[in-house]
Amino acid sequence: MARFVPTVLAGSLLVVACGRATDPSAHSATVFAAASLTDAFTELGDAFLVEQPGADLTFSFASSADLARQVVEGAPVDVFASADLTNMAKVVDAGSASSDPRSFATNRAEIVVAPGNPLDITGVDDLTRDDLVVVVCAPEVPCGTYASEVFDNAGVEFTPASYEANVKAVVTKVTLGEADAGIVYATDVLAAGNAVSGVEIPSDVNVVAEYPIVAVSDNDIAQAFIDFVTGAAGQRILAANGFGAP
């Protein structure tokens, strides 16, 4: 036992030590970005690395609220890109930001339906139909706030079957056929490809989601990445992924 215990402890430490591969050099940066940016930022990261050989980017995608909390709690991160202004404000108010936030993209809400829209859903009014199972994001997350604004704007009283925890969960429910429709971002409909179809929401009832980005460390790569995202090349990639100009 006396020999066994130190061996086990040493063994576990070794395993843990091997897990830490990153060394904090100035050539790498960690980017926290809203889940809805997953495809666009992955593509942006690849393009950025072509321009900056030798640099290294690590992405972490989750709900803006989760990420904002992690940033405020001191997560080792260099850039934060949020899907709304509220969560950006949390980071700025907590004193975590080391630059002023810049808007880099906009997004709009869209109705996601089964491929080819077999149930003939034409607008927000249709979502109250009794024969439909409709899911939206929970009011606690940005896409849920936007969804309820859309219903308010349209003057429609609406109760969904479920308040999903994030926008990807709404898309999944429609992809799997469990829900007939949901409200997501236009970019999510584009990202889901042939698995779903989208029904546009007219701009007089729609909302515009503003995406801000900020540096939360003094890392040079972080600043270069923000410049790249807000620059011409970055904007082209964002537009190709369905985002609007800021």
Add this chain to the structure above:
Amino acid sequence: MTSLQPGRRTRGRRQPLPAPVFALAMVAIAFFALPFVGLLWRAPWGSMLDVLGQQSVRTALWLSLRTSIAATLLAVVFGVPLAWLLARVPFPGRSAVRALCLLSMVLPPVVGGVALFFSFGRRGLFGQYLDQWFGIRLPFTMWGVVVAQTFVSMPFLVITVEAALRQMDRRYEDAARTLGGSRWYVFRRVTVPAVQPALIAGAVLAWARALGEFGATITFAGNFPGTTQTLPLATYLALETDPDEALVISLLMIAVSFAVLIGLRDRWLGGARAASA
């Protein structure tokens, strides 16, 4: 029940532990205790009553209690026969069946939820017939929550009861059979009472797992207050906007489960532990 009595007597006996074992046990206790200390330290004691008074929190608590108890009952009704089959009946492929029944313990619960969709969802392999023939739809309903909770919690009952059935002295059952007891009578009056401590321990484990279930529930059953929003789901979503509220709900869950675990231990599990020692 008399079998519990000798156990009670040995309960107070002190066994000297080797120092390294004792030290490691202390590290283990600290490892479990420290996160809760952290939670209590950050808890917003001032707003505790406000949050607990919220209708949404009480709705989620009530739903959690109902669904987790229903899931535990289902786990007992189906899990005990399954444990009996696995422990007593040799059949080809038994280890494969056992592994299959325990898979949901290692499966990430979210994957479990998606798997439930593919089988019992509205478009699922079997779910489409449930819908067409009986008009039963599980997703987005309270029964969807119960199914998700049963799926992840039943293995805890099955392994506990199966182990007890394997260890049990089968001569009691043989004696009862020789004395003319029917198979059903012996199962009911000899087998089940003999494994009762393990059955209760397994049911408590299953209940605790069902109460804390998150991934499979939010994936398969969705999240709607009063129907599918259990306490873990309410906690998770509250964390997005109001961490203080999330902390209070977590404390509520901890208090409920702690009270049940301690209460049951003193009534039954204390005896069970000593009897099996």
